[in-house]
Amino acid sequence: MIYLDNSATTKPYSDVLDAYIKVSRDFFGNPSSLHPAGKQAERLLKQTREMAARLLNVKPAEILFTSGGTEGNNLAIKGTARRHKNRGKHLITTEAEHPSSFETFQELEREGFEVTWLPADETGTIKIEDLKAALRDDTILVSLIHVNNELGSVNPVVEAGEYLKKYPKIRFHVDHVQGIGKVPLRLTDAGIDFCTISGHKFHGVKGTGLLFAREGTVLSPLFSGGSQEWQMRAGTENPAGAAAMVKALRIHLEKSVSGNEKLNLITGGLIASLNDIRGIVVNTPEARAPHIVNFSVPGLKPEVLVQAYGEKGIYVSTKSACSSREPEPSRVLSACGFSREVAASGIRVSLSYDNTEEDIHTFLNYTKEIVPSLLEVAAK
Amino acid sequence: MIYLDNSATTKPYSDVLDAYIKVSRDFFGNPSSLHPAGKQAERLLKQTREMAARLLNVKPAEILFTSGGTEGNNLAIKGTARRHKNRGKHLITTEAEHPSSFETFQELEREGFEVTWLPADETGTIKIEDLKAALRDDTILVSLIHVNNELGSVNPVVEAGEYLKKYPKIRFHVDHVQGIGKVPLRLTDAGIDFCTISGHKFHGVKGTGLLFAREGTVLSPLFSGGSQEWQMRAGTENPAGAAAMVKALRIHLEKSVSGNEKLNLITGGLIASLNDIRGIVVNTPEARAPHIVNFSVPGLKPEVLVQAYGEKGIYVSTKSACSSREPEPSRVLSACGFSREVAASGIRVSLSYDNTEEDIHTFLNYTKEIVPSLLEVAAK
Numbered sequence: 001m002i003y004l005d006n007s008a009t010t011k012p013y014s015d016v017l018d019a020y021i022k023v024s025r026d027f028f029g030n031p032s033s034l035h036p037a038g039k040q041a042e043r044l045l046k047q048t049r050e051m052a053a054r055l056l057n058v059k060p061a062e063i064l065f066t067s068g069g070t071e072g073n074n075l076a077i078k079g080t081a082r083r084h085k086n087r088g089k090h091l092i093t094t095e096a097e098h099p100s101s102f103e104t105f106q107e108l109e110r111e112g113f114e115v116t117w118l119p120a121d122e123t124g125t126i127k128i129e130d131l132k133a134a135l136r137d138d139t140i141l142v143s144l145i146h147v148n149n150e151l152g153s154v155n156p157v158v159e160a161g162e163y164l165k166k167y168p169k170i171r172f173h174v175d176h177v178q179g180i181g182k183v184p185l186r187l188t189d190a191g192i193d194f195c196t197i198s199g200h201k202f203h204g205v206k207g208t209g210l211l212f213a214r215e216g217t218v219l220s221p222l223f224s225g226g227s228q229e230w231q232m233r234a235g236t237e238n239p240a241g242a243a244a245m246v247k248a249l250r251i252h253l254e255k256s257v258s259g260n261e262k263l264n265l266i267t268g269g270l271i272a273s274l275n276d277i278r279g280i281v282v283n284t285p286e287a288r289a290p291h292i293v294n295f296s297v298p299g300l301k302p303e304v305l306v307q308a309y310g311e312k313g314i315y316v317s318t319k320s321a322c323s324s325r326e327p328e329p330s331r332v333l334s335a336c337g338f339s340r341e342v343a344a345s346g347i348r349v350s351l352s353y354d355n356t357e358e359d360i361h362t363f364l365n366y367t368k369e370i371v372p373s374l375l376e377v378a379a380k
Numbered sequence: 381m382i383y384l385d386n387s388a389t390t391k392p393y394s395d396v397l398d399a400y401i402k403v404s405r406d407f408f409g410n411p412s413s414l415h416p417a418g419k420q421a422e423r424l425l426k427q428t429r430e431m432a433a434r435l436l437n438v439k440p441a442e443i444l445f446t447s448g449g450t451e452g453n454n455l456a457i458k459g460t461a462r463r464h465k466n467r468g469k470h471l472i473t474t475e476a477e478h479p480s481s482f483e484t485f486q487e488l489e490r491e492g493f494e495v496t497w498l499p500a501d502e503t504g505t506i507k508i509e510d511l512k513a514a515l516r517d518d519t520i521l522v523s524l525i526h527v528n529n530e531l532g533s534v535n536p537v538v539e540a541g542e543y544l545k546k547y548p549k550i551r552f553h554v555d556h557v558q559g560i561g562k563v564p565l566r567l568t569d570a571g572i573d574f575c576t577i578s579g580h581k582f583h584g585v586k587g588t589g590l591l592f593a594r595e596g597t598v599l600s601p602l603f604s605g606g607s608q609e610w611q612m613r614a615g616t617e618n619p620a621g622a623a624a625m626v627k628a629l630r631i632h633l634e635k636s637v638s639g640n641e642k643l644n645l646i647t648g649g650l651i652a653s654l655n656d657i658r659g660i661v662v663n664t665p666e667a668r669a670p671h672i673v674n675f676s677v678p679g680l681k682p683e684v685l686v687q688a689y690g691e692k693g694i695y696v697s698t699k700s701a702c703s704s705r706e707p708e709p710s711r712v713l714s715a716c717g718f719s720r721e722v723a724a725s726g727i728r729v730s731l732s733y734d735n736t737e738e739d740i741h742t743f744l745n746y747t748k749e750i751v752p753s754l755l756e757v758a759a760k
Contacts, residue, residue, distance in 0.1 A: 005413055005415065008410040008412070008413045008418070009408065009409065012404050012405070017401055024397055024585055025392070025394075028389065028390070028391045028392060029388075029389065030389040032388070032704050033697055033701050033704060034683060034686050034697065034698065035385065035687075035689070035690040035695040036690050037381070037383065037385070038388070038701070067451075067587060067615065067618075070605045070615030070616070071615060074604060074605070074614075078604075099604075099606050100603070100604065100605030100614060103604035104604040104605065198616075200616060205404055205620065206404075206616055206617070206618040206619070207587045207618035207621045208587070222454070223454045224454060224479075224480065224484040224486070224487045225454070225478075225480030225482075225483050225484065226450070226479050226701075227703075227705060234480060235448050235480070236449075236450070236578075236701065238585075238586040238587035240585065240586060307414070309415070310416050315409075315413070315415040315416070315418075317413055317415070320606075321410040321412040321413050321418070321606075323606060323607075324412050325412060
């Protein structure tokens, strides 16, 4: 199997699964329980939180464990909007967000909030001037995806954070799910209030995630109940899931040190080669994250191509997994101004640090063979 | 270790952990992905859902996987209230709910809903007449805890469900987290619309749960995003967590066949013996679930007793784990009309099918020794 769908999900590292099992077996107590089994679990969770904080260079009290990226985005966005609605009801995001942000803002529109949808261009990014122009007295939240999950483009979140420091009452949330490790992002003193990451995108286990919530921020919780996670996320904690995620994060960040350059070379070569294949247009812009390459074969249904690759043991995707069942052209590509033909035929290749040049070589060889032949069939 | 805090959490069965690992390793694809790795994960998740449905005697389309009991209660309650608020804004629950329901209703009161809090008496249960009297034209939801998590008392949810069939526009939710297996509950044609269970309460893994949502019901989601879980719970599915939970559910329900009678005998003997110890009052009523016994030692701080047991390797709890950090007397016992002294000194012993008579024998022997001696110290 040549797995090139790492932006949809990744295979958990075996060390990660070992950690999960060890904690589930030896630290099964409820961290809220007062007896030794509870206290051991609580201590382990505390250490896990401290480790996460060290890896992200933030404070342990700024780490909130969640069930994943969708929860993190929902919690940061709905939690801020509902908590601060008395301050104002204006929210800002972009047209090219992941469904877990996009749909959340649509839900908030139905609740009576007003949303400014910043346009993204063919580079998949917004213009910082557009953000500046959109700010209003009643703006309470700006939320940007860092690395676009379909295109691999990189939004100017550092610039945005710097600028938004002038507006201490506006909360700034970054969807860092695709960015973590791949496009390093400083969280301390960066003007970022909330930052979402998801465990299964970097070889952790599914059902785990983390929300960075800057000290001093508050959120209206999605889950009411016990006082876990700084009273912002009720429910019995999942120490095994958290420990597995943080172990994965450590390995992921270690690999990123040399991994990003390697990935960048591999995907750079891939883009150059794809550009040479007739019928293919590359959608990923020049300024990009190292691990995602998006291209289209106008005139070809992307499902057909995904299936053809699949038969050869090569796994790629159409758009985001969360929207892959919808028959419509990619909402993200359409929003970025790509033609309907291009938006309807996008293929995403997404790598992890474990992919090799050989993987891409095999992928390319097969692409050169299959794309012309499928185009020929489609033309008939 | 004699673990008698199974209502807080349970130790995962080794078969359950094996299932978790196998699925995480061999079916790691994103179930929404269109390639074979995605489709394999999707198929496995489908089979897991079907198995859950068979075990609960409901339809696969009525199973919604969640991250646990707190999420299930929040989703059913907030989801119904927000979805049907145009029909009416009156909700009914009880004063003796778990925090994940109790706090959720309090949150909904702040949102503008009106809540009738049915009183519970010293048996820990509501009177069906009180429920009937509380129903109004604008009532949209009734939510009852089935087995009380502190007292082990059993609310008349079957009677309530039967009665509520006359009101097809009122949704009926049951918090079945402590009841599952221990007090069997029929879900088909029982007038129950939503029913919450949590994986880690029956030797599954933490971070997993399930909400039964009767066919034809709709909920306003807590998580917006992708169209997973019948569009009521966005986010990448967790097939390993679901498979582990459903395996645990199968084992748990198998054990319940002979296990409940055994547990009932053991806890019956425990209650009789506790009644004979001077200074102890048993709070659990006669009609009760087989696995929970709550007693108080008025005049003694329950944390002191929990710690004394802990030093002997015996693990029990004060109130629910989700509220064990709060220094106040138990809200649930207070609501049921127990005196402040009793409510402030409650101890919960909660068994699983794996506890033995020997465990309880050891517990009792130590109780007979430690309670009088701690009372003596406290009296000084």
